[in-house]
Amino acid sequence: xxxxxxAGVRTGKGGRRPPVKVQKGRDIPxxxxxxxxxxxxxxxxxxxxxxxxxxxxxxxxxAAGIPCDQLEHTQVHYHAALQILYHGNPINIPTDVGRxxxxxxxxxxxxxxxxxxxxxxxxxxxFTLGQFFSxxxxxKGTSEPLDATHVSSLTLxxxxxxxxxxxxxxxxxxxxxxGDPKAIVLQNHEVITxxxxxxxxxxxxxxxxxxxx
Numbered sequence: 001x002x003x004x005x006x007a008g009v010r011t012g013k014g015g016r017r018p019p020v021k022v023q024k025g026r027d028i029p030x031x032x033x034x035x036x037x038x039x040x041x042x043x044x045x046x047x048x049x050x051x052x053x054x055x056x057x058x059x060x061x062x063a064a065g066i067p068c069d070q071l072e073h074t075q076v077h078y079h080a081a082l083q084i085l086y087h088g089n090p091i092n093i094p095t096d097v098g099r100x101x102x103x104x105x106x107x108x109x110x111x112x113x114x115x116x117x118x119x120x121x122x123x124x125x126x127f128t129l130g131q132f133f134s135x136x137x138x139x140k141g142t143s144e145p146l147d148a149t150h151v152s153s154l155t156l157x158x159x160x161x162x163x164x165x166x167x168x169x170x171x172x173x174x175x176x177x178x179g180d181p182k183a184i185v186l187q188n189h190e191v192i193t194x195x196x197x198x199x200x201x202x203x204x205x206x207x208x209x210x211x212x213x
Contacts, residue, residue, distance in 0.1 A: 060100055061138050063131070066106050066131060068139075076122070077119065078188035079188065080187060081115050083191065083194070083205060093114065128185055129182060130146060132186070159198070164176070165204045166184065166192055
């Protein structure tokens with residue numbers, strides 16, 4: 001029969017105390033920690049994304065002195081046409097030249113009037129074909145040269161020649177232009193043809209402006 005010690009603790013047989021049970025440490029739950037880490041990483045990603053997208057976008061580049069404005073201007077508004085022939089085949093001019101998602105250059109093209117350069121400026125000033133090619137390059141992020149051996153992305157070969165025609169719609173028809181094509185002044189209802197020969201297409205194709213242009 002068990003007896004009590006002076007301290008009042010019951011002993012077992014032979015007066016020995018029962019072994020003391022040591023409670024082992026509990027296992028750390030990994031799932032909640034993993035979930036919390038994922039949520040924290042997601043929150044940090046959202047913050048970084050928000051900060052990056054709230055930064056003001058850099059303004060579009062000015063091309064040959066022509067800015068890109070948020071609205072189209074109507075103070076000065078007229079149209080000229082541009083045709084490009086490469087070995088007798090017409091080359092399409094992109095219909096989004098001069099138009100970005102946020103602005104319009106004063107020289108631009110619309111989808112509904114391919115080949116037509118819309119001159120829409122807040123002030124009366126002279127614009128040239130070279131400025132249009134600069135706008136073309138700035139709005140597309142590409143190189144669009146215009147010289148004796150290049151027309152946009154077209155490079156003249158050793159046997160090629162650039163022939164330029166201007167039709168001012170004055171009844172005289174298309175006339176050969178021998179100066180620097182970049183210096184051609186854009187005028188209302190003027191048709192400019194850049195022809196990489198051979199073959200020589202003379203006279204160049206006629207161009208008809210749509211109603212309302």
